[in-house]
Amino acid sequence: MSELIKYSSTNAVAEIVLNRPDKFNSFNREMALQMQQALDQASDKSIRAVFITGEGKAFCAGQDLTEAMDPSGPGIKKIVEEHYNPIIKKIRALEKPVVCSVNGVAAGAGANMALACDVVIASASSSFLQAFSKIGLIPDSGGTFILPRLIGWNRASALMMLGDKIPAAEALQMGMIYKVVPDEKLREEAMNIAVLLSQMPTKGIALTKKLLNESFGNTLDKQLDRERDLQVEAASSHDYKEGVQAFLEKRKPLFKGE
Ligand code: T3D
Numbered sequence: 001m002s003e004l005i006k007y008s009s010t011n012a013v014a015e016i017v018l019n020r021p022d023k024f025n026s027f028n029r030e031m032a033l034q035m036q037q038a039l040d041q042a043s044d045k046s047i048r049a050v051f052i053t054g055e056g057k058a059f060c061a062g063q064d065l066t067e068a069m070d071p072s073g074p075g076i077k078k079i080v081e082e083h084y085n086p087i088i089k090k091i092r093a094l095e096k097p098v099v100c101s102v103n104g105v106a107a108g109a110g111a112n113m114a115l116a117c118d119v120v121i122a123s124a125s126s127s128f129l130q131a132f133s134k135i136g137l138i139p140d141s142g143g144t145f146i147l148p149r150l151i152g153w154n155r156a157s158a159l160m161m162l163g164d165k166i167p168a169a170e171a172l173q174m175g176m177i178y179k180v181v182p183d184e185k186l187r188e189e190a191m192n193i194a195v196l197l198s199q200m201p202t203k204g205i206a207l208t209k210k211l212l213n214e215s216f217g218n219t220l221d222k223q224l225d226r227e228r229d230l231q232v233e234a235a236s237s238h239d240y241k242e243g244v245q246a247f248l249e250k251r252k253p254l255f256k257g258e
Contacts, residue, residue: 004031006055007038012048012198012257013191014041021056026064027109029074032083039090048257049198050094051191052117053101062108062131084109084141091116092213095206097197101190102168102177107131112141115150118209119193120177122168123186128176134163149216150176201239202257 006017016038018025027035042050054060063083067073074082091098091113100117107129114120114128122128130147132139139147139160148156151174159166168180181189197205207230215223234240238258246253 002030003034004028005034005038007041009047011195012046013051013194014038014047014049015051015053016042018052018054018060021054021058023064024058024061024105024107025054025056025110026061027083028064028067029079029083031064032079032087036086036090039087039094042096043090043094045257047198048096048200048202049194050096050098051101051194052098052114053187053190054103056104058104058110059102059106059114059126060110061105062110065135080140084113087113088116088142092209095209096202097194097205097209099190099194099197101186102126102128103183103186105129105165108139109141112139112143112146115146115176116142119197121179121181121186121190121193122171122177123183124168124180125183126168127165128168128171129165130160130163132163133161145216147176150174199255201234201237201243201255203237203239204234207234 004020006019008015016035018031018035020026020031063079068076068079097119098117099119099121100114102114102120102122103126104123105127106114108131111128111130130139130143138144143160147160155174158164166174166176168177171177172180179189211223211226211230214226218226239253239255242255243253
């Protein structure tokens with residue numbers, strides 16, 4: 001089996017690299033299944049932050065359109081149901097922060113996978129493209145859910161309908177992503193953020209992510225109740241005690257992620 005997704009870990013950071021550069025890291029079935037395996041591997045307790053990037057000049061051009069048109073291929077229903085939906089669900093369910101380092105064009109499912117991550121950092125020359133409308137499809141991989149929440153309904157609908165290719169600086173200005181950095185600094189800066197997050201109170205961060213996930217469907221009353229409950233849970237962690245103790249003792253905290 002070829003390594004279409006490279007997985008490695010250093011200390012508490014797992015690195016997942018999309019590795020089909022000659023096809024702009026577009027996903028075929030084998031790669032999508034390997035991506036799911038990598039995300040499962042990253043759910044191990046020893047991993048406290050996940051870093052996703054692409055090999056070569058593109059981040060990810062979405063679905064491999066050759067496979068999509070192949071009569072002996074998986075077909076569109078399986079592609080959405082068995083490839084992209086599980087990837088997005090796994091990213092959102094990971095109880096740790098996922099940093100996406102967008103190193104080039106992110107199109108179609110590739111764009112929406114990036115936007116499903118918790119912290120998105122892009123190189124200055126990268127771009128985002130809701131490519132679906134250009135080929136008669138609808139945005140998938142959570143795009144219709146996440147994009148309007150990031151940049152507002154009107155801009156999301158325009159981008160999804162027009163399929164404009166948005167430069168990273170414009171994506172930043174719209175609130176689609178967190179940061180844009182010079183191309184040559186991308187890996188270092190994005191990895192620094194992943195390492196920093198991996199040393200923070202992982203349990204509290206996981207509970208924050210859970211609340212953000214839930215907030216999309218909750219009323220304010222319900223969300224306030226959930227904040228109360230999960231704050232109690234956060235306060236029972238080792239890292240809360242350590243954080244407060246370190247503050248009072250005027251020293252650097254040593255978080256364990258527990
Ligand atoms: O069944 C289903 O389809 C359902 C699933 C849907 C999920 C989706 O993601 S749908 C959207 C699929 N993606 C696209 O429509 C994007 C298609 N690609 C592009 O629009 C452009 O390639 C880019 C804007 C991403 C980059 O443009 P550019 O000019 O920088 O590069 P290029 O020359 O177009 O592409 C470079 C190579 O990558 C080229 O290969 P070659 O000719 O050098 O051998 C090109 O064919 C290949 N490539 C790029 N995107 C894909 C791809 N090969 C297969 N599938 C792709 N999606």
